[in-house]
Amino acid sequence: MNKSELVVSLARCTSLSVGLSRTVIDSIFDPDPASGLIARELLAGRRVSISGFGTFEARPRKARVGRNPQTGAALSIPASRAPAFRPGKPLKEAFRAH
Numbered sequence: 001m002n003k004s005e006l007v008v009s010l011a012r013c014t015s016l017s018v019g020l021s022r023t024v025i026d027s028i029f030d031p032d033p034a035s036g037l038i039a040r041e042l043l044a045g046r047r048v049s050i051s052g053f054g055t056f057e058a059r060p061r062k063a064r065v066g067r068n069p070q071t072g073a074a075l076s077i078p079a080s081r082a083p084a085f086r087p088g089k090p091l092k093e094a095f096r097a098h
Contacts, residue, residue, distance in 0.1 A: 003029075042083055054087040 001009070003025065011021040030036030033043045038056050041048045048056040063079040 052088050052090040054085055054091055056083065056085050058082065059084045
């Protein structure tokens with residue numbers, strides 16, 4: 001399912017208009033922290049927990065040495081934070097049942 005299909009599915013499930021459904025999806029999932037709620041919280045260092053579904057969080061990544069695949073030369077990769085998702089117990093159990 002892509003974003004457009006998610007918008008249409010949300011509109012059908014909730015009887016919202018497609019335009020309003022798109023606004024809702026964009027408000028939650030937009031990667032721009034100015035308009036996306038999850039991105040804004042992650043960049044602020046906070047977690048987003050959706051009970052029964054899972055948790056979005058920013059995880060730290062250590063600095064490390066990498067390799068240029070074309071030349072094989074070593075390069076330094078600085079420490080950073082990366083977004084991550086950890087599924088909740090009910091979501092995991094739903095997958096085990098199938």
